[in-house]
Amino acid sequence: MQTTPSYERYQRQLILPNFGEAAQQKLAAACVLVIGAGGLGCPALQYLSAIGVGHIGIVDEDVVSISNLHRQVLYTTDDLGKLKTEVAQDRIQKMNTNCIVLTHSVAITQFNAFDIISNYDVVLDCTDNFNARYIINDACTLLKKPIVFGAVFQYEGQVAVFNHGIDAVHYRDLFPVSPTAAEAPNCIESGVFNIVTGIIGTLQAGEAIKIITGIGEPLSNRLMSYNSLSLNVYTVKLSKNPDAKKNTPATKEEFLQYDYNQFCGLHHLKDEISAEEFDALRNRTDVQLIDIRNKDEQPHVDELNAIRIPLSELKFHIDLLKKEKQIILFCHSGIRTLDALDILQDECQLNNVSHLKGGIIKWLDYKSNKK
Amino acid sequence: MDIQILLFGSLVDVFGKKQLQLAQVNDTDTLRLALSARYPSIRDAKFVISVDKKITVENTAIDTTSEIALLPPFSGG
Numbered sequence: 037m038q039t040t041p042s043y044e045r046y047q048r049q050l051i052l053p054n055f056g057e058a059a060q061q062k063l064a065a066a067c068v069l070v071i072g073a074g075g076l077g078c079p080a081l082q083y084l085s086a087i088g089v090g091h092i093g094i095v096d097e098d099v100v101s102i103s104n105l106h107r108q109v110l111y112t113t114d115d116l117g118k119l120k121t122e123v124a125q126d127r128i129q130k131m132n133t134n135c136i137v138l139t140h141s142v143a144i145t146q147f148n149a150f151d152i153i154s155n156y157d158v159v160l161d162c163t164d165n166f167n168a169r170y171i172i173n174d175a176c177t178l179l180k181k182p183i184v185f186g187a188v189f190q191y192e193g194q195v196a197v198f199n200h201g202i203d204a205v206h207y208r209d210l211f212p213v214s215p216t217a218a219e220a221p222n223c224i225e226s227g228v229f230n231i232v233t234g235i236i237g238t239l240q241a242g243e244a245i246k247i248i249t250g251i252g253e254p255l256s257n258r259l260m261s262y263n264s265l266s267l268n269v270y271t272v273k274l275s276k277n278p279d280a281k282k283n284t285p286a287t288k289e290e291f292l293q294y295d296y297n298q299f300c301g302l303h304h305l306k307d308e309i310s311a312e313e314f315d316a317l318r319n320r321t322d323v324q325l326i327d328i329r330n331k332d333e334q335p336h337v338d339e340l341n342a343i344r345i346p347l348s349e350l351k352f353h354i355d356l357l358k359k360e361k362q363i364i365l366f367c368h369s370g371i372r373t374l375d376a377l378d379i380l381q382d383e384c385q386l387n388n389v390s391h392l393k394g395g396i397i398k399w400l401d402y403k404s405n406k407k
Numbered sequence: 408m409d410i411q412i413l414l415f416g417s418l419v420d421v422f423g424k425k426q427l428q429l430a431q432v433n434d435t436d437t438l439r440l441a442l443s444a445r446y447p448s449i450r451d452a453k454f455v456i457s458v459d460k461k462i463t464v465e466n467t468a469i470d471t472t473s474e475i476a477l478l479p480p481f482s483g484g
């Protein structure tokens with residue numbers, strides 16, 4: 037640590053009040069896990085590496101796609117189709133050669149969470165779905181690891197620190213009941229202002245640095261909401277929720293057996309058709325394609341022989357659905373079709389319906405990668 | 408006197424405004440019922456109620472001076 041190149045690299049932070057050599061050594065010894073290398077994960081990884089965190093782990097199963105580039109600032113057009121973990125590892129390793137970067141190119145699940153998380157001191161939740169957020173929360177709570185939580189919606193963001201400090205609360209104390217995917221849409225479905233992920237991800241890195249070094253007051257037991265349009269920041273205090281305890285797995289065994297799909301309203305997993313399957317099925321005569329997007333919604337795809345029945349009108353046009361065929365529903369990103377499945381299966385008792393996972397954009401993506 | 412309610416995230420779209428006025432209610436449970444009665448579309452929406460910048464985890468008294476906010480969970484990243 038005392039060598040001149042390191043001193044010069046970190047000089048501007050070493051001279052900060054209350055920072056100094058001790059804080060730098062704590063950072064060099066720290067192991068930080070960033071789960072999700074997307075809009076939040078990219079800036080978080082950059083700042084964690086640049087400040088001198090010694091060991092950084094990156095969890096993500098996805099490859100870089102073109103719609104990521106407006107906010108996932110570690111990636112370039114040349115990286116399309118490459119694993120995010122590997123590109124991110126290469127970039128942040130080059131930014132700071134003192135940093136050891138490990139990749140976990142998988143989605144976080146209840147079956148791998150313990151093995152991955154147990155090697156780290158602090159976990160950044162930079163994911164984009166509730167299933168992963170509850171899995172991370174429960175694993176970290178059982179393993180007693182602090183979580184720096186970040187999430188975005190359009191022009192707004194949330195940051196919080198869980199499992200840290202006295203009478204520490206966690207995500208289930210804040211939201212004991214998970215919304216379904218349709219109730220709280222992600223960036224694909226609702227859009228996101230790119231700088232919001234930049235700011236929230238950067239704040240997450242800052243909270244992790246504060247936890248490691250002991251400087252300042254982390255957002256423990258507090259939730260900060262940020263609005264990029266008004267530039268208002270609204271911070272509320274959190275406390276233990278009696279409803280949280282009955283839903284939180286109390287042991288590793290309970291955690292492994294927990295039904296996260298059911299809890300997060302993902303009971304339609306069995307009705308999913310992948311983009312590849314969809315591509316193979318779409319021209320068959322025993323298949324009927326239903327586009328449930330609104331009338332003028334883009335992208336318009338001429339080569340799909342689909343009937344357009346907007347979700348809001350679906351109930352009134354059941355007669356257009358062919359009971360003898362396999363019906364495949366699609367929308368923009370595969371979120372609204374979950375509501376459509378509820379309507380058709382539960383209310384209309386149709387059992388020949390499935391939906392395109394990831395929606396029309398996933399299929400277009402699949403087609404362009406196939407070329 | 409009305410109570411003032413700050414809205415966040417998707418709730419701004421649901422209510423069509425950033426702030427709500429509602430005839431006074433005495434506690435957060437009654438507030439939830441009053442909101443569902445007046446705005447049926449939010450009946451299934453998930454959100455937590457904060458009173459004076461504290462997230463409520465049980466029924467909590469409110470008055471016209473209370474600062475009330477409705478916060479939904481965000482999932483994007």
